[in-house]
Amino acid sequence: MGLNEKDYYMTHQLDFIKMEAAGNDFILIDSRNLDIALDTIIDACPAMCDRKRGVGADGLLILHPDTTLDADYTMIYRNSDGSDAGMCGNGGRSIAFYASQNGFSDTHRFQVHDQVYTAFVHPSNNIVELGFPEANAPSLIEDTFGSCFQVYPNTEHAVLFLDSIPEDMSELTRLALEVRHHGRFNPKGTNVNFASMNNENEIELETFERGVEDFTLACGTGAIATAMSAHALLGSKSGEHSFTLKVKGGVLKVGFTYDHSPEKQGNDMESTMPVTNGLYKNIRLEGPAKMVFRGHWSGF
DSSP states (O other), X not given: OOOOHHHHHHHHOEEEEEEEETTEEEEEEEOTTOOSOHHHHHHTHXXXXXXXXXXXXXXXXXXXXXXXXXXXXXXEEEETTSOBOSOOHHXXXXXXXXXXXTXXXXXXXXXXXXXXXXXXXXXXXXXXXXXXXXXXXXXXXXXXXXXXXXXXXXXXXXXXXXXXXXXXXXXXXXXXXXXXXXXXXXXXXXXXXXXXXXXXXXXXXXXXXXXXXXXXXXXXXXXXXXXXXXXXXXXXXXXXXXXXEEETTEEEEEEEEEESSOSSOSOSSOOSOBSOSOEEEEEEEEEEOEEEEEEEEOOX
8 A cells, every 4th residue: 555645745755945145046955864865865956956846946955964074064065957066155155054053153164075164154144254275276278269267166167257247148158058068178067157357356257057057146166266367367466365256146255365386286177378386275255145944845
């Protein structure tokens, strides 16, 4: 005898939190006390993130009780299509805000793919700052789509600078798809950022996110990649630097210290034209994050 409808939903119900950070929206699952297999949750990601038949989100966040690498927990992230995104900056800020309200301190550490990030949560104003690991300098490349910077803030990014961001996004979408799937970025492809500098420290930004396959309202690692590229474009000066990134979902702030003479050199991505051999340290991403609503997923 099969389960009736009530028993089915009681057996397969999964609690979730809907989060948003500067318009980047996420489904968050706290897996610390779940009896559902992690792979089952990950496999459900595309259905959960579907904006017509599911909850709707840019991606899925899972807070997993893994305390390796001197971290408080592990963040597992999947794009809305179920693919592994590497690091997600706004997702990291979202999960950090949730964690600070659910058993972790306002200052804590979490790991993603063996990289550790430090969260500084300010609950009074919903601002979350993330400290990122060190990163290598952008590389300037020339290809069929023109000049762009290739950057790796623990996920793949290309950054192109424009005189201004057009109101009609159709042409940018065409170019974004060309860059996103260009052979240079195989096999993973790349996120694509279009930036326009209002002044030396303020940038307008649109990001086409791989795995979402569309422009999103914000992208945290895209903001970092763009700030690093702007710094390189302005001459790669040593010292402390900060940038304000204006995105459709709000405002993100990026800061870092740049060292011309690091011990580590090179670039984590394949490239032949490094702007410099410098190292970016004390990388910080700051912006708003909040919990939107709680719900129950019964779509297994």
